Amino acid sequence: MPPMKTxxxxxxxxxxxxxxxxxxxAKLPPDTNRANVAVEPPRDPEHGxxxxxxAMVLAKQAKTNPRALAEHIIExxxxxxxxxxxxxxxPGFINLRLSDxxxxxxxEAIASLSDGYGRSSAGAGKRVNVEYVSANPTGPMHMGHCRGAVVGDALATLLEFAGHEVTREYYVNDAGSQVDTLARSAQIRYREALGEDVGAIPEGLYPGDYLKPVGEAAxxxxxxxxxDAPEAEWLEIFKAFAVERMMDLIRSDLALLGIEHDIFASEAALQAAGKPEEAEKWLRKHDLVYDGLLEAPKGKTPDDWEAVELPLFRSTRFGDDQDRPIKxxxxxxxxxxxxxxxxxxKAEQADALIDIWGADHAGTVKRIKAAVAALSEGQGKAIPFDVKLVQMVQLMRSGEPVKMSKRSGNFITxxxxxxxxGKDVVRFTMLTRKPEAQMEFDFAKVVEASKDNxxxxxxxxxxxxxxxxxxxAxxxxxxxxxxxxxxxxxxLALIKQAAQFPRIVEAAASAREAHRIAFFLYDLASAFHAYYxxxxxxxxxxxxxAQDTQLSAARLFLIDTIGQVIRNGLTLLGVDAVEEM
Structure with a gap:
């Protein structure tokens, strides 16, 4: 069904x-720039x-005053x-009251368009890559990943609904030292599965019971x-084996939230394909990487810091406090x-990039955005790159911090x-505040049957x-x-509230803020309950x-369409529209 005009x-x-x-x-010049003309609901509904x-933004070009131009427009x-x-x-704003x-x-348009109501072509088919979660493949998904996972997934769905072609991507960090640690931890569980008494897991390795099934599978x-083989014989094999099974576990955990990715990109495969070398070559060619001495970290003195020559990215050109090593x-x-x-x-296959990161990565944003700008320019196109920072969630139970999970031993999964x-409660709750705002998730409050929930x-x-x-019926x-x-x-007031939905969708997609849909749904639900x-x-x-079935039928038609708008909004959030509670 083609997208409708709001x-x-x-x-x-x-x-x-x-x-x-x-x-x-001839009341406006032919070359009048109308780019800043807006038509939107007034802040106060009493105004129309x-x-x-x-009239305000065009009066100067028309060489007249805003009120005089407004008179011509109103005519x-x-x-x-x-x-x-x-x-x-x-001074010249124009307020409009529309006919009933x-x-x-x-x-009637809401009823006709059904689940297509609010769908937009604003994205014009532009390809957007949304990367989210990208947790290290070293254990189950836990609360540190949950909010970003939901924010990224809801944003991807919103962008699709607004006319973008979206790729959901997960970056598998399978080339770092943490994967070596995973392999060594899994090998201990492998020996344990063979009957060996391995005792306490050594310091620095992963102790969680979630690795026992990996050891049994191995x-x-x-x-x-x-x-009894030396590490050199099994390390690479166990790395690949453990990562594959951890990713199976991660996919399973994400599926509990209704989340599926289109692409799982491997860091190890990226390096094997020589992509970092390609990037370094291009950056050197454009004088954005040079060989230099890395500055001592803050707090280090020349006596306890040995300067090493490394390839450095010119981060300071882009507001960083020092140039950063790429090797x-x-x-x-x-x-x-x-x-x-x-x-x-990623930029090779997309028109825009969006990353969902934890707030602890805030210091990296400026330099990675600078690097992406430089690299995409080298490909002959400017790639818009947006990073959304997501704050951690404090888990509570009736106002008290939640104790550790028995299942994992050291975190809430x-x-x-x-x-x-339930999935719906988790997903909706994660979108009830802006991602950059601190959040508490109280297990008792999120299931309360109250207006405050x-x-x-x-x-x-x-x-x-x-x-x-x-x-x-x-x-x-x-x-x-x-x-x-x-x-x-x-x-009619309820219709006007519901009719905001398509405008909210476009605004939320443009701002990359899926939580606006949750805010809208709460306002619409409040308006409906007040109406009811x-x-x-x-x-x-x-x-x-009972005494006026015709008016009843009209009001039933109205609330049926309100239900449709609520369903459409909940679908964007990945939340089911329940029929009974």
Whole structure:
């Protein structure tokens, strides 16, 4: 189904058509720049349904004052039957009140477009690579990964809905020292599976019980072949074996949250393909990498720091406090060196890059963005690159910090969370605050049946709608748009709230902020509950009126469309729209 124009976009086109008419009438110059003209809801709904700044931003080009230009604009707009009134406010803003018929057509559009309502073509098919999670393959997914995983996945879905072609990517850090540690830890569990008493896991290795199944699988795969073999014979084999099984575990854990990636890119494969060397060659050619002495870390004196000549990226050109090495003294690539090559690889297949990182990586943002800008320029195209930083989550239970997980021994896993409160609660809760804001996840509060719990409040709105429609059907009353003209002011207010959804989708996608959808859903649920509760004090405001089936059918049609908008929004967040609670 093709994307529809929002009611706001449709009226933006009407305003633009008026401006074209004013050009024809010589009230605006032919080369008038309209880029800053906006049509959007006013901050105060009392001022109208829509407002435009057209007269304010174009008056200088028209060589007149804003109010005078606004008069010309209003003269044209007032002829439109969908515009009930057009008034000048303040120095030259124009407030519009739309006809009831315009809003009722929007209600019918929601019903007609169904799960396509809000879908946009704003992305114009541009390819966006969203990289998220990218946890080291050394253990199960835990709470340190959960928020970024949900933020990245919801953002990818939002961008698709807004017309982008999205690739969901996971970068597997399988080339660092942590993978050597994983292999050695797995080999101990392998010997244990063969019957050896391995005792306590040595300091510096991974002690978690999650490696026991890996050791058992290795025993089944290799028998006693590596039981007493020197490390040189088994290290590379166990690295690959353990990483593969850890990634299976990670995929399984992510699946509990409804998360699947399109690509799992290997750092080891990247290095084997010579991508870091390619990146270094290009950067040297453009004088962005040079051989120099690495400055001593802060707090180090010349007596306890030995200067080593290393290939350095000119980070200081881009605001960093010192140039950064892309290789270590042993010739291995630094994480930064491998990372910039990885981004170069991603840029080859995308029009824009988005990374979801933990807030502890904030210091890396400026230099990696500088490196990506340089490398993408070398490919003959500027690649927009956005990094979203996600704060950690403090786990609580009734206001008290949560104790360690028994299953993993030293952290709370995603599996632990989903098992206790469910996927939907975890996902929605992670999107109830901006990613860069601190968050507490209280196991007791996130399952409360109260208005203060956004997850419950939104899902309850959908379940309430479903229950009402089911009850009406039992009484022989079905939703119908035959008598929508009978809907009153309260009904229209709810339509106006729901009709914000397409505009919110485009704005959220443009800002790369999926949490805006969660905020919108909470506001819409609040508006619905308030609307529904009107019938508690005034029986004529009830949705189902036994004495007036035609008005009931119109109100049922209204709440059915509200349910559709809620479903569409929850789908973007990866949350199910429940029918019973």
């Amino acid at each position: 009611i706001h976009a449709a009226f933006a086109e009407k305003v633009d058509a008026v401006l074209s008419a004013l050009v024809t009438e 349904d829509l407002a435009t700044n057209a 044209h707009l007032s002829r439109d039957p969908d515009i009930e009134s057009a008034e000048i406010a303040g 018929a315009a809003w009722l057509r929007e209600l 025993a089944g795969e290799f028998g006693e072949r590596f039981k 270590k003294s042993d010739g291995k690539w630094t994480y930064f060196g491998a990372d910039l090559a990885y981004h170069m690889q 995603i599996a632990d969370m989903v098992e206790e409160v 956004p997850v419950f409040y939104v899902q309850y709105a959908h379940a309430r709608i479903h229950s009402t429609l089911k009850k009406a 039992g009484e022989g009353i079905l939703p119908s748009d035959q008598d929508l003209a009978r809907l009153g002011a309260e009904d 509760n009107l019938g508690n004090d005034d029986p004529t405001k009830r949705v189902i009126l």
